[in-house]
Amino acid sequence: MNKPLNPSRRNLLKAGAAGALLVGFQFSVARGRAYAAQAAATASSVSANAFVRIGADDSVTVLAKHLEMGQGVYTGLATILAEELDADWETVRVEAAPANVKLYNNLAFGPMQGTGGSTAMANSWMQLRQAGATARALLVSAAANDWGVPAGEISVKAGVVRHAGSGRSARFGELVATASKLETPTAVKLKDPKDFSLIGKQYLPRKDSTDKTNGRAMFTHDVNLPGMLTAVVARAPRFGARLKTVDDAAARKVKGVVDVVTIPAGVAVLARGFWAAKKGRDALKLDWDDSEAMDQGSTELVSEYRALLDQPGVIASNTGDADAALKDAARVIKTDYYFPYLAHAAMEPLNCVIRLDKDGAEVWNAEQMHTVDQGAVAAVLGLTPDKVRINTLYAGGSFGRRANPVADFVVECASIVKAIAGRAPVKTLWTREDDMRRGYYRPLFLHRIEAGLDAQGQLVAWKQRIVGQSIAAGTPFEGFIVKNGVDGTSVEGAANQPYQVANQFVDLHSPRKKVPVLWWRSVGHTHTGFAVETMIDQLAAAAGKDPVAYRMGLLAKHPRHAGVLQLAAEKAGWNKPLAPGKAGEKRGRGVAVVESFHSFAAEVAEVTVREDGSFKVDRVVCAIDCGIAINPDVIRAQMEGGISFALSAAMYGSITLEAGAVEQSNFHDYPTLRIDEMPQVEVHIVPSGEAPTGVGEPGVPPLAPAVANAIAAATGKRLNDLPLRLA
Amino acid sequence: MIQLNVNGKTQDVDADPDTPLLWVLRDELQLTGTKYGCGVGQCGACTVLLDGRPIHSCRVRLSAVGNGKITTIEGIQGAAAQAVTAAWRKLDVVQCGYCQSGQIVAATDLLTRKAQPTDSDIDEAMAGNICRCGTYQRIRAAIHEASAIMAGRASEKQEV
Numbered sequence: 026m027n028k029p030l031n032p033s034r035r036n037l038l039k040a041g042a043a044g045a046l047l048v049g050f051q052f053s054v055a056r057g058r059a060y061a062a063q064a065a066a067t068a069s070s071v072s073a074n075a076f077v078r079i080g081a082d083d084s085v086t087v088l089a090k091h092l093e094m095g096q097g098v099y100t101g102l103a104t105i106l107a108e109e110l111d112a113d114w115e116t117v118r119v120e121a122a123p124a125n126v127k128l129y130n131n132l133a134f135g136p137m138q139g140t141g142g143s144t145a146m147a148n149s150w151m152q153l154r155q156a157g158a159t160a161r162a163l164l165v166s167a168a169a170n171d172w173g174v175p176a177g178e179i180s181v182k183a184g185v186v187r188h189a190g191s192g193r194s195a196r197f198g199e200l201v202a203t204a205s206k207l208e209t210p211t212a213v214k215l216k217d218p219k220d221f222s223l224i225g226k227q228y229l230p231r232k233d234s235t236d237k238t239n240g241r242a243m244f245t246h247d248v249n250l251p252g253m254l255t256a257v258v259a260r261a262p263r264f265g266a267r268l269k270t271v272d273d274a275a276a277r278k279v280k281g282v283v284d285v286v287t288i289p290a291g292v293a294v295l296a297r298g299f300w301a302a303k304k305g306r307d308a309l310k311l312d313w314d315d316s317e318a319m320d321q322g323s324t325e326l327v328s329e330y331r332a333l334l335d336q337p338g339v340i341a342s343n344t345g346d347a348d349a350a351l352k353d354a355a356r357v358i359k360t361d362y363y364f365p366y367l368a369h370a371a372m373e374p375l376n377c378v379i380r381l382d383k384d385g386a387e388v389w390n391a392e393q394m395h396t397v398d399q400g401a402v403a404a405v406l407g408l409t410p411d412k413v414r415i416n417t418l419y420a421g422g423s424f425g426r427r428a429n430p431v432a433d434f435v436v437e438c439a440s441i442v443k444a445i446a447g448r449a450p451v452k453t454l455w456t457r458e459d460d461m462r463r464g465y466y467r468p469l470f471l472h473r474i475e476a477g478l479d480a481q482g483q484l485v486a487w488k489q490r491i492v493g494q495s496i497a498a499g500t501p502f503e504g505f506i507v508k509n510g511v512d513g514t515s516v517e518g519a520a521n522q523p524y525q526v527a528n529q530f531v532d533l534h535s536p537r538k539k540v541p542v543l544w545w546r547s548v549g550h551t552h553t554g555f556a557v558e559t560m561i562d563q564l565a566a567a568a569g570k571d572p573v574a575y576r577m578g579l580l581a582k583h584p585r586h587a588g589v590l591q592l593a594a595e596k597a598g599w600n601k602p603l604a605p606g607k608a609g610e611k612r613g614r615g616v617a618v619v620e621s622f623h624s625f626a627a628e629v630a631e632v633t634v635r636e637d638g639s640f641k642v643d644r645v646v647c648a649i650d651c652g653i654a655i656n657p658d659v660i661r662a663q664m665e666g667g668i669s670f671a672l673s674a675a676m677y678g679s680i681t682l683e684a685g686a687v688e689q690s691n692f693h694d695y696p697t698l699r700i701d702e703m704p705q706v707e708v709h710i711v712p713s714g715e716a717p718t719g720v721g722e723p724g725v726p727p728l729a730p731a732v733a734n735a736i737a738a739a740t741g742k743r744l745n746d747l748p749l750r751l752a
Numbered sequence: 753m754i755q756l757n758v759n760g761k762t763q764d765v766d767a768d769p770d771t772p773l774l775w776v777l778r779d780e781l782q783l784t785g786t787k788y789g790c791g792v793g794q795c796g797a798c799t800v801l802l803d804g805r806p807i808h809s810c811r812v813r814l815s816a817v818g819n820g821k822i823t824t825i826e827g828i829q830g831a832a833a834q835a836v837t838a839a840w841r842k843l844d845v846v847q848c849g850y851c852q853s854g855q856i857v858a859a860t861d862l863l864t865r866k867a868q869p870t871d872s873d874i875d876e877a878m879a880g881n882i883c884r885c886g887t888y889q890r891i892r893a894a895i896h897e898a899s900a901i902m903a904g905r906a907s908e909k910q911e912v
Contacts, residue, residue, distance in 0.1 A: 095848030095885045230844060237849030238840045238856060240785020240825035246850075247784035255779075280768060298779035299788075300771045372789050372797060372850040372884050421787070421850025422884050457790040658844060662890070666847055669886020692794035692882060701875035703888035 071205040073160035075128040076153060077106055083184060083198035085112045088122040090129035090138060091145040092393045093233060094371075094420035094427070095666070096721040097659035098145045100231045102153060104655055105146075108223045109157030109216060112197070113184030119232045121417035124395035139394035141428045141544070143622035143719020146655055150717050158213040167204035168195055218653070218714065228658050233419070245418050248378045248389045250450040254283055256441050257302040257454060259309050260291040260463050263318035263685040265539035268292065272310035279305040286444035290437045295445065299454050319539040319685035323469070326682065327363065330471045330492040330536070334361065338490060338532035339510040342520035345528030350486035354477025357486075358563055362474075363746040364493075364552040366680035367467035367545055368695060373421020374460040377438035381447030385412025390435060391420030393428040397501070401432035405439035424670070425544040429465060430500035433541070461695055462687040464541030466680055468494040472519075472556040477528075482568030484579065487529045489519050489556070494542045495535040510535075514544065518553035518619065518726070523586050524561060524579040540682070546670060547722040550621040554726030555733070555747070558617035562734040563743065572616055572734065573599055583620075588711055589627040589648040590618045596709050597629035597646035609636040612643075615734025619726035623718035624651040625711075628668065628727040630704070632735035638752030642672060642704040642732055647724065649708065652715035660720045661708040667724025668706050673698040675729040675749050754814060758783065759827025769815035773807075774798045776814050777824060785825035785853045789882070796881030799854035800824045806861045808880075825853035831902055832863040839897035847885035855881050859895050868899050 070080040078086040087103040099119040107117050122129045126138045132152065133144035161181055168186045169176040172193050180187050187194040223229060236242040261268070273285040276294055281301025286293050294305035321329070351357055378389035385408050392398060392415050403410040420427055429435075438453040445451070455463075470493035477486030496514050497506035506513055511520075511533055520531045545551060565575035573594045580587045594600075594616065606612045611634045618627040631644040647664045654660055677696040681688045689695040733744050742751065753764045758781060765780045772791075777783040777800070786809060789797030793808040800809045801823040809822075823829075836859045839845075846852050855878070862869055862877040869877070874895050883891070900906050 095846075097847070228844075230841070231846065233849060234841045234844055234846055237846040237852050238837050240783075240853050242849050244787075244850060246787065247778075249782060249784070298767075298775060300768070300775040300779070370884060372787070372795070372848065372882065374788070419850075420848060422848045424884070454788075457792070457795075662844065662847060662887075665889050666886035669888060670884065673884075673886075691792055692790050693792065697882055697884060698886070698888070699882060700878045700888040700891060703886070703892075706889055 068202040068205045071163070071201045073163040073209045074156045075122070076156040077110065077160045079160065079164070079197050079201055079204070081198045081201045083116050083196050085110065085117045085184070085197065087117060087119045089119050090122045090131070091149070092140040092391060092417060092420055092423070092427070094140070094391065094393070094423040096145070096663060097231060097656060098140070099233055100229070100659055101146050101655050102149055103232055104223050104229060105150060105153040106157040108221055109154045110161045111181040111183065114223060114229060116184055117232070124392070124399050124413070124415040126396045129395070137394065137396045139396060139428060141393065141425065143624065143722045145719070146717045147623065147719060154215050155213065158215050159209055162210040162213045163204050163207060164197060164200050166207050166210060167200040170207065171195070171200070171203050224653065224655050225657065229656055231659070243418050244373055244421050245376045245378060245389055245391050246373055246421065246454070248418070248452060250378065250380060253378070253450040253452055254295040254297065255299050255302045255452050255454055256293045256295045256438070257299065257306040257456070258288070258291050258293045258437060258459070259306050259311055260459065261313050261318065263313070263315055263320070264464070264541060266313040266315045266318035269312040269314045275308040275310070276305040279308055284445060285309070286441060288437065288440035288444055290440065293441045293444070295441070295451065302454070303456065315685070319682070321685060322683045323365070323681040326469060326538070327471070330469070333492045333534045333536070334471055334473045334490055336534070338492070338534040341511045341516040341531040341533050343530050347486045347488040347528040347530035350528035351475055351477045351488060354486055355480040356478045356567060357475055358478070358560070358567060359473070359475045360560060360563065360743070360745055362472040362552070362556045364470040364555070365678065365747060366469045366540065367674055367678045368461050368680050368689070369422075369424040369426035369545055370461060370695060370697060371420070371422030371424055371426055374457055375426070375434040375455040376453055377435050378450060378452045379438045379442045380450035381406065381442055385414065386439070386442070388413060388415045388435070389418060390415065391423065391427055392417040393420070393423055394432070397430060398432045398435045401436050402439045405436055406443055424546040425548070426465065429543060430497070430502040433465070457692070458690045461680075461690055465543035466540065467545035467551060468496065468542040470552045472552065474556055474560045476560055476564055478564065478567060482570070484524065484526050484564060485528060487522070487526045489531045490534075491515060491519060491531070492534040492536070494538050494540070496542050496544055496548070498535060498537065514549045516553065517549040518621065519557060522557045523583045523620065524576070525581065546667070547621055547725040550619055550722070550726035551674070554617070554619040554621070555730045558619065558727065558730035559733050559743065559745065562615070562730070562737065576618065585625045585650050586618050586620060589625045589650050590616070592648035592709055592711060593627035593629050593646050596648065596707065599629060603631060606633045610634065611739040613735040613737070613739025615731045615736070615738055617727035617730035617734060619723070621723045621726050624649065624720060624723040626664070626723045626727050628731045630728065630731040630735045632732055632739060634736060634739045634751065640736060640751065641702065644705045644707070645728065645731070646707045647709065648711060649720065649723065650711035650713055651720050651723065652713050652717040654710045654713070655717055657710055660710055663720040664708040664724040665706045667722065668728050669698050669703060671725040671728035672702070672704070672732070675732050675747065676702070677748050679748055756814070756817060756822065757819065758822045759824060765814070767814055769813065771814045772810050773800070773812045773814055773817055773822070774809040777809060783824050783826055787850055787853060789851065794882070795851070796854045796858060797851050799857045799881065801828070801857060801861065804864070806858055825857060828857060828860055830864070832898070833860045835898035835901040836860050836863060836894070838901055839894040843890050843894045843897060845887050845890040845894050847887055851881060851883045855883065855891055859891070859898065862895065863898055863902065867902055869895060
């Protein structure tokens with residue numbers, strides 16, 4: 026039997042072995058010396074900087090400032106650093122960095138340590154190249170020192186340092202003792218990209234594959250601390266309701282239940298183990314005051330939003346005179362779109378572990394926003410943020426859910442710890458039903474697009490109105506996401522849509538609702554990408570043009586859009602006819618191209634529509650331009666996964682409300698894609714010398730519009746409401 | 753105390769007989785490789801073998817296990833299990849990894865029953881296991897690869 030690691034013990038061991046020789050980039054040389062002196066005492070490892078530790082056993086440990094939630098970031102970060110270090114990939118391990126915004130700031134957000142917006146590789150690219158090169162230079166200095174040869178004559182390859190002249194060589198580990206006494210070089214030279222040997226390699230094994238195939242990978246779900254209690258929380262059925270009365274007599278009688286406490290989020294039942302806690306939670310008798318709660322159903326919300334489609338909103342972009350151009354247009358095409366609330370439904374339902382001790386609080390969490398959660402836990406527990414230590418574990422998916430500006434599920438756990446005065450470590454576990462019913466959701470959106478064509482079929486006017494809750498409003502992120510009344514995440518991909526048009530106008534309504542909303546893999550592009558890309562398809566049809574050729578004609582100023590579009594079309598055999606389906610089936614091919622998070626993705630979908638109106642996506646050909654492809658196989662995996670995730674939403678995804686309460690609860694009424702519905706996916710990566718950009722999200726946006734366009738090609742029917750339903 | 757045979761060992765567990773096997777494995781025996789995903793037999797994250805057949809451990813009460821032999825991801829053995837694990841690593845199937853214990857147990861069962869499954873055999877055997885990361889295409893390829901490994905005709909090792 027494998028005993029799970031006791032995380033706190035593991036960390037103690039880690040700190041002991043590390044020798045704490047952390048020299049961050051921002052640290053002065055003087056500080057570096059102090060750390061070096063400390064490490065010299067142990068010399069079991071040496072750290073040239075905050076991102077790498079080299080062990081006397083030849084191990085190279087990369088400290089990852091980003092959360093591994095499936096997107097392959099541990100492998101990606103390690104690849105960049107190992108490349109410049111010339112490490113042996115086999116000896117490279119990855120460990121989650123602690124919460125320390127000075128050392129581990131996300132340079133794309135800053136100052137904030139966190140993972141999101143497909144920024145991990147982009148913001149780490151130069152930082153980790155520098156870190157790897159610095160560590161390499163330190164080892165070279167150590168070898169030069171030991172061997173009495175000029176550093177310039179020393180070479181490094183696959184974890185071995187060599188001096189050709191003297192024939193001497195050493196593994197990294199043999200140089201640790203000397204290196205730990207030296208100052209870390211500051212001026213280092215980075216590799217010429219043509220000399221990369223790990224970056225760009227077609228198949229470089231993932232660093233998390235072994236532990237994720239033997240049951241040993243540690244998720245928050247798996248944390249087990251001595252004396253730990255599991256908490257299951259009863260929360261209000263309607264958003265914004267307040268607790269009136271609690272009758273916990275029956276709950277307290279459940280065997281294994283230790284305590285019942287009221288917290289701001291509801292009532293928590295604490296027990297030894299999940300099952301007793303859940304039975305206790307289910308035995309609670311609670312009354313809720315719904316007077317200020319959400320009381321609308323989806324039908325009422327949609328009617329309210331539809332009325333707003335006729336009212337001017339806050340302007341998000343405005344060039345030329347779209348209204349005048351529409352009035353003069355030979356032909357106007359007007360379409361309304363509907364996008365429902367969506368749950369993230371990561372396989373690992375939400376959870377968090379917090380323990381109070383004499384030094385403050387220790388958190389075990391799949392930590393997506395260290396700085397935010399650290400501050401939030403500190404505020405609940407009356408500590409300063411530096412007294413909150415965070416152990417980051419693997420996330421069983423997130424898709425945005427674990428990155429919450431108001432830290433909901435982390436605050437909830439801290440509130441329970443506070444309510445029991447820190448008597449025991451607490452693990453909160455959300456059931457699947459809790460996870461699905463309590464938000465946070467991709468907001469419900471409506472769009473309206475009016476596009477005008479002149480007599481020659483040229484696009485002359487684009488007017489788009491968007492209605493949906495702001496993700497950032499009312500959160501600490503409002504200040505830098507909402508500008509002039511426009512939440513940038515509501516209009517991204519629409520306000521800056523790439524197609525050439527002289528007159529464009531986009532405006533926005535952001536109604537305030539009590540339904541909690543959040544970013545959901547590719548955020549605004551989940552809806553703007555669909556509206557823009559299906560409208561362009563309609564315009565191509567109206568102009569009597571081929572959908573690819575029509576787009577190319579409007580993308581003259583956007584070569585990277587055009588590049589992926591052309592590549593996807595070519596690889597999909599766009600100009601060759603599709604093989605026909607069986608009798609009664611209709612087949613169609615559709616395309617879409619979307620830029621998101623500075624990456625460019627085009628997808629061609631082939632769809633079979635059955636006689637009963639159901640459909641299957643048979644094949645998707647994807648072209649992605651994400652700059653330099655650090656790990657091509659991880660990029661392919663992210664496109665495959667993004668396509669699957671997007672297809673789930675396109676076929677099934679819908680959270681609805683009835684009188685303010687969420688109607689869905691589990692995978693039977695919020696279905697997701699299963700293996701028998703997975704299309705054959707082919708991914709083609711555009712060769713590029715541009716700086717790397719993200720891949721976690723960009724595979725998602727083009728899928729649904731490509732499928733809708735394929736359905737239109739097959740049936741002549743345009744679907745403008747999600748999920749896509751013909752019957 | 754109830755006796756339970758898990759991964760070849762008989763152990764005493766102190767849990768209510770109505771407790772789902774999943775929570776006995778996780779909370780009592782610390783076998784945390786088996787995951788909770790839905791609690792209603794919809795997602796397959798909790799798949800283990802009971803007397804060699806896959807079950808949703810979230811839907812089987814401790815009292816119903818009796819003398820049955822339980823095998824979890826931590827204890828899964830044999831040619832099919834080895835081939836599946838090797839194929840999973842070779843093709844880098846995993847993303848977040850949370851569902852993969854269940855996927856691997858289900859795939860092992862399939863290959864134990866049928867050494868050379870077709871795509872539709874795979875669809876049928878694996879449709880009970882949800883992967884939100886969308887690793888399905890690689891799962892399918894890895895099952896074929898595992899089948900080839902078992903038959904002694906594995907594909908060329910990828911460039912590493």
